[in-house]
Amino acid sequence: MPHQSPKNSKGIRRVIIVATVLIIAGLLTLAALTKSRLILPAKMVLKDTNGHIQSLLSIPFSRLRLIWEAYIDLQNVKEENQVLKAQLAQLENEITAYREALIENRRLRQLLEIKESSEWKSVVAHVVGTDIAPWRAVVTIDAGKKDGLTIDMPVLCQGGLLGRVIETSMSYSKVMLLTDYHSRIAAIVQRNRARGILKGDGTRGCALDYVKKGVDIQIGDVIITSGLDGIFPKGLLIGKVKFVGPGDKSDLFQFIGVEPSAKIQEAEEVLVLKKPPSKDLMK
Amino acid sequence: MKAIIVFFVLSYLSLLLQSSWCILCNTYFVHLDPIPALICWFALNEKLLRGALTVAIFGLLASLFSCLSFFLFPLSYLTAFFTVYFIRANVLEIPNIQAYLITGFVSIEILVVQLAGSGSPELLWPWGIIQAILNIAIAPLVFGLCKKCIAILTDFTARFSHEQGN
Numbered sequence: 001m002p003h004q005s006p007k008n009s010k011g012i013r014r015v016i017i018v019a020t021v022l023i024i025a026g027l028l029t030l031a032a033l034t035k036s037r038l039i040l041p042a043k044m045v046l047k048d049t050n051g052h053i054q055s056l057l058s059i060p061f062s063r064l065r066l067i068w069e070a071y072i073d074l075q076n077v078k079e080e081n082q083v084l085k086a087q088l089a090q091l092e093n094e095i096t097a098y099r100e101a102l103i104e105n106r107r108l109r110q111l112l113e114i115k116e117s118s119e120w121k122s123v124v125a126h127v128v129g130t131d132i133a134p135w136r137a138v139v140t141i142d143a144g145k146k147d148g149l150t151i152d153m154p155v156l157c158q159g160g161l162l163g164r165v166i167e168t169s170m171s172y173s174k175v176m177l178l179t180d181y182h183s184r185i186a187a188i189v190q191r192n193r194a195r196g197i198l199k200g201d202g203t204r205g206c207a208l209d210y211v212k213k214g215v216d217i218q219i220g221d222v223i224i225t226s227g228l229d230g231i232f233p234k235g236l237l238i239g240k241v242k243f244v245g246p247g248d249k250s251d252l253f254q255f256i257g258v259e260p261s262a263k264i265q266e267a268e269e270v271l272v273l274k275k276p277p278s279k280d281l282m283k
Numbered sequence: 284m285k286a287i288i289v290f291f292v293l294s295y296l297s298l299l300l301q302s303s304w305c306i307l308c309n310t311y312f313v314h315l316d317p318i319p320a321l322i323c324w325f326a327l328n329e330k331l332l333r334g335a336l337t338v339a340i341f342g343l344l345a346s347l348f349s350c351l352s353f354f355l356f357p358l359s360y361l362t363a364f365f366t367v368y369f370i371r372a373n374v375l376e377i378p379n380i381q382a383y384l385i386t387g388f389v390s391i392e393i394l395v396v397q398l399a400g401s402g403s404p405e406l407l408w409p410w411g412i413i414q415a416i417l418n419i420a421i422a423p424l425v426f427g428l429c430k431k432c433i434a435i436l437t438d439f440t441a442r443f444s445h446e447q448g449n
Contacts (some may be wrong), residue, residue, distance in 0.1 A: 058303050
């Protein structure tokens, strides 16, 4: 069925122009008021309502994924069992070594009179939805202002750092993942303390920028937060170096691809670190 | 009125599904987005003021599902709505195949506003174009679904008024 056209008269044209001007003016006013206190409560109530609906809807999708994962796991269980047995023996040796290192570390800390950081409290939350803009790696979690969350709080999940809080309403918050196109985190290479800025590539990985050519970076090097950005505490595990490239001749810096340690796609429960008052993140 | 109900219900459902579906799978920079096709269908079937107001309200609702600036969604959706409406106002009739192609063009329009407004205009090539092609591909389904919903609503209202008459 073809779509019929309306009458093309001057009246319609006038209405179109007036409507366009009115709506654009309205939108600009709304944009100006977005951060004012006038519409903030209404926006917060709407966000909470949406959050409740999203969290309800996320339950069947999470179940579906669990069923699918259980099936996949069953397929690989035999092979995995053999690999795991071998890994277990290796890990037992490693655990013994780590215990030794931990005891040594405590002893050294006592010697240096460095207090262990215990002021960071945490809140557990669940992922209930994602951003509808596919180029933004942002998720919604079911914890908000009532749980004490504020903007820029670090968020962790199984494996390591996940991202930071960028928006909060009363019961829900939005978390920008470290893989987001606009995410920037101050990071260092654990082995040789080389500093850089970790940039999300918008898909599943990250890149460590501003590391000069000639600095020794190897595949598998562990990347941790440096704390220099004033958002993330020092020493949070980010990921491992996946690729190192010299870049072009004209480039001043190396190209370093980083694979996040956090299981971003499987993240269901997350841990939000609540900033202690007036804490120096560098310590 | 029926078109408004169909547009609003289907668009809101689509928002909910889009925000939940990505928990299941990473879709990189493109995803199944029936909203441009819905706006295109709506602009071809609704009056100007009622339609523009509905799209603006829906845009505000959509911005709650995203971290993009609050006015970007209403602005991009209204731009798409007006474009299709202007085309409709100046053309005698639009065959379905051309309506699907218009969906692709307005998809690019929507993405230009949203990507530029969110500071990532470089993603338009090639991701925006791929998204537009995907939107053209799903447009027949969306148009068909809307037509089916309108038919169900018409049938329902006819039955209801018939029962009221008896």
